[in-house]
Amino acid sequence: MESLPIRVDRTWLNDFLKNMEQESGWSTWERYRLALEAAELQCIPDFDTLRCLEYVTGFEPLPHQIETAQKVLGQMKGRAILADEVGLGKTIEAGLILKEYMVRGLVKNALILVPSSLVLQWTRELNQKFQIPATPQKKEWMWDQYDILVASIDTAKRDPHRSKVLNRHYDLLIVDEAHKLKNRRTKNWQFINEMKKKYTLLLTATPIQNDLHELYNLVTLLKPGQLGQQTSFNTTYVAGKRKPKNEDQLREEVHRVMIRNKRSDGHISFTKRHVHTVRVTLSPEERALYEGITQFIREQYQSNRGQLKSLLSLITLQREVCSSRDAAFHTLFKLFKRESDGLESLSPEVLHLAGLLRAVQTQSKVNEALRLVKEINDKVIIFTEYRATQDLLIRALNEHNIYAVPYRGGFARNKKDWMREIFQTRAQVMVATEAGGEGINLQFCHHIINYDLPWNPMRVEQRIGRIHRLGQSEDVTIFNFATENTIEEHIVWLLHEKIDMFRTVIGEVDTILEKMGLKEDVEQNLMRILIESKDDQEIQVQLDKLGDQFASAEEQVRTEIEKREVLMDGTQSS
Amino acid sequence: MEPNQVRSLTLRYLEAYDCHMIEKHPDYIETRLSIEVDKDIIQRPFYWMYVEKMGLEPQPATLLFTFEPGKAPSGVREDLLTSGAPRFQQMLRSARNHGRFVRLYEDKRPRLLKEGSLPYEPWLVLHYQVSFLCDRKKDHLISLGIDLRTGAISEGFDQQLQGRDWTHKLPDRRHTLPSILSIPEAVGELEYWLQGWIENQDLTWADQAMDQLNQELAQLHAFYPEEWRMSDELHEEKKQRLRESIWQYHPRVEVETVSAGLFYLTPTHP
Incomplete structure (x- = not known):
């Protein structure tokens, strides 16, 4: 090295001379020693130990996450694509890397661009797990005022935000869901390309969705020229629309800038899922109520055709009655009120239903839940869709001296953490109305009871994902309650037996639904089938059809995934 | 860093900065902070602004520090200090801020000195943190002393200061020998020395970084x-x-x- 630039800080000297002149401002020997010891503690004498691990709170990073961080900081020099399969902790890896750079003073400001739905979650995780003072971007002035910002990419790329972002120099840029940068002609890609940045992390589980050019665009954004110019890339690596050539060479080039951990890698172990359907027979009174409501819905459907919206709330009633009498009571009460608010007198149908509801004294499902919880004799999380059912269950469990805590979306963050804490340390059961964001993990629990099921497979998957995730050391057992001869039985059959939902790997469900064109409205679709079918047999036929569609979409998705895997590393996906 | 190291450093910091010790239990330390420490390790600038503007009696916080989770007496809110805890890092920063500059006289009673005065030799002692940076970073702490009368430089001078007693006032019957070098001159000498030291370190990392940089630049030139x-x-x-x-x-x-x-310092051979 001929001339290594050296910068020596001398800003202290004036203060020191002032102290001498004024004979004041001197510290003591002990304070002087403490300053030196503090400096020694904060001094990092080598390039490559991970000091960030000291700061990690509340969890243990897994070996593959630590290795990934080391590789990105070392060989890849802070510009990398993190392409782990879903659920392996890309956020953790990015957090480790960011923290390490911050501890060493190499990163003072960073921008984390994520889909808007994930802004708060990212902020929370960085703060809680890594003690990184990240702030969610909310107002325009914040771009200049904060060092670590988490923002939505859609906001950032639009004026007036855009020019603020483009004016700053970012020591580190993290982009989550980076497959949105696969097309060079999009605003997203051009925006990221224009930004001034030192280190860059692009996070995506699917670096290739359709063809090689997506990968080329991603890598070029990260390190222009890494895969050569577009034309030379085409001649060297592209044989046809979806066909690569010189694959080994391509893979080698890509792996210089991309890390992809997979479930099938030996060192990452997922435990098994065991799934059981628990059939519950309704008591004669419950049966009468269910039939009464079904009858009521049919009549309503025939009398006011076309008014689908009000019919949907009736289907809800039918679902609720499968969950509990209490859940149905609320909806029925509302119907009741709506009618009595008007001038008409109460319709005999509603009065009849109210009578049936009153007749139900014991609830078969509750008894089954109590029996099962006692039999399991270990921590259990019970999921239900309905508040009323939740209250009912907590009451029933407590009456039987089983300590149960509630959990729901409306709880403040603190309360959520607190409930989780009690569940971990003292309670046997948690009764939850929602799966909660990524924030909560309940790996210490190995049993799930789906007291009733959401009709959206994504939400089913989220429930299971709270428990069956990386870090779970034991097999997980899932019990799905199905009341016999009800719509619930149909749904459980569809989700469990027909499409084997409970075994589908995390992260694929949404892709499959998207492929079916059903991403947003699975529930609506199911309701329509239930309303429009003449009888049980037709329902069965329709659901069967839907199941077949799901299976073939799943098949397609899997084939695509396999193709991509072969392209990226020559192996099969897990 | 082990919990007991964090504990002992915390204790020394709190005592050095005049915090009132309420209880020093093996598992925890309970203390009422001094105003100075409260301002440094608890982020509440508005409180302090308010107290000072209104001329109120300041109420510095009382904290209970633990060094391993769950060691607090039940019902008390614990403040867990680990080496990575933000509060502990703040203590370190605070300590570094306030302990930067000293002027001290060696406190050594001269034997059998009835009259006249014993001289002191003046030394300037600097601690430098030298950081080597490229896309990565490593640090090195170095302690240098320079004899202000001769300009002689000694590395690892911190060793020489250990095991002596100090006082911040010039004791009776002592006088300081005049410096030949001014402080800025001495600092210049130390910086010059440091430059030579840096150039003599293993700088392979810098060569590698330079190669890497050239490669990256070449790749960009080829791409555009x-x-x-x-x-x-x-x-x-x-x-x-x-x-x-x-x-x-x-x-x-x-x-x-x-x-x-x-x-x-008291000369070894007076």
């Missing part, structure tokens, strides 16, 4: 078309990418002064 074929935007983009590579990789050294002390 010839100058005359580029639009203004593309030209600007290329310039930006080149700047980023330099920013990321260029090897350099940054030196920060951790502490500076003026020490008056």
